[in-house]
Amino acid sequence: MAIATAAPAVGTVPVRGRARAGHAIGAAAMAVAAVAVVILLAAPGLLTHVSPTATTTDILAGPGAGHWFGTDQLGRDVFSRTVYGARPVLIASLLGVVLAMVTGVALGLTAGTAPRWLNAVIMRVVDVLLAIPVLMIALILIATAGAGVRSIVIAIGVAFTPGFARVVEASVRRLRSVDYVEAARVFGSGRTRTSVRHLLPNLMTEVVVLGTSAVGWAVLTATTLSFLGLGVQLPQPDWGSDLAAGATYLSTSWWLSTFPGLGITVTILFANFIGDSLMAALDPRDGVRPIQGFRALVAGQRPRRPRGGRPGAESATARTEAGQ
């Protein structure tokens, strides 16, 4: 009996041809997303010449030829606001995930190679942080740091760090006894050198997959925070805050909230699809250790410590990893 898949990837029984077609679609999605991200971040002016904050007398006009997505209560062009509103969301979620990745990997590597007592201290703290809902950690941080995109980046970075640290630490524990790591140690390679030269390169696939699959959750978290008014302040465009602002006019002008909302939805769809494709493409399928997606992690299927593990898919995996 193969080990239970902790993160059911794309799911169907892998058929060779279908898998290859899946890879092609995944690669295409990635290319489209990359182009879209670059344009939305660097040159939103390519898509619209209308300033997102320019007010006109054309108030609450429905979608049409003049204004594709209509105008809002101040006569601002909703299409332009939707295009420019992507920037704070993308900055917050992408930078946040990168921050979480860097700190999480550093923490996981440190804990995984540290003496037992230090490992225990670090991983206890990580456990406590994992026990607090992500949005709660983010809200606490924003309460202390104040509203703004920078705060959201930090909030996502901190709130997502424990997930990365937990997975990296588990992998390091497994890798520590692998021959080439042992050999490096025998040849006098220090803890830092072993971590950076030998452990880190072998963790990269896993970390990249985890990071990609975290982006969807990061977008959801970032837009939730800005929806609550804790991100970019009006009149600057932002999907979350525009969606919230448009809710007031929902009964008469549906387009105000709908287009920013669709922007968020499409972004998360893309992020999740790419995450799933990467996971399916890079999964070693060695029957021992399925690559973990962040969604599964946040959804509660945490990788457990080998001892005192919870029942279910994840602890079965953990136990096998520990060779128990």
Add this chain to the structure above:
Amino acid sequence: MAAFVTRRLAAAVPVLLGITFVAFLLVHLVPGNPAKVILYGSQATPQQIADLTRQLGLDQPLWDQYGRFLWQLLHGNLGTSYLTQDSVAYELLSRTPSTLVLTASAMVVAVGIGVPLGVLAGARPGSLADRVARALSFLGVAVPYFFLALLLVLLFSVRLRWLPAIDNGSFGSLVLPAVSLGWGYAAILTRLIRGRIIEEYRSEYVRSARARGCAEWRVLLRHTLRNSSIPAITTIGLQFGNILTGAAVTEVIFGRAGLGSYLATSITSKNIPVVQGAVILIGLGYVLINLAVDLIVGVVDPRARLA
């Protein structure tokens, strides 16, 4: 079993202590002296501020303050609101039932949609039902609940006028918040159950049940689903915290006077004792639910007790 219960209880203690410590630190992490925040706008003299600082114990060493904070907490005292001087514990507890009702309803929605959909999809992978279920769950994860809430209001309140958009205490006004909050978790459950059922179908015991001439529906419900239910229960428990914080946002949208909306306004007004209290209350609820889940799983699945 007793050892298992003790171990689980012991594991909850550091988590609870950690949550209280994080909540405690909030006062010190927020820029500005709390005494100044409380006296803000009342033209307080430096002397008054110094007096209040001493009164609040803010001039004591950090560990003493934490000790006192815990001691007060054990007596059910969460301090007073900066803005109204009301008891935070009372304010929070009076809002808790509304939030719990919303959270529980959202869970009912999640399980009610997610489990049947997951079973349907997992029983016949590749079928039309499976494709529909997978598309729905993919969408369910991607549509943010606050956006779904607005779309539901637009359809059912504005266009069809079937359900109220704003809370009025009736059952009808609970439907839209519960569905919008529960839908995303239904999607997660669908994915999970589907994956588990496909996995379980490949196992030896299913083959032997079929060989014994067991009816197909019986194989599905009695054997496969039962064995898939344990990770599902664990997931539901771990999702509780996310649903609870999601309830905060949902309450704001639907004008429900619950824990979440109180927390959201308190964060913007830097009303720290309220934030502290809410953090501890939600954290406590989360820990208790997961403790219950662990114990349930321990009863259902004897293997879990050995882990």
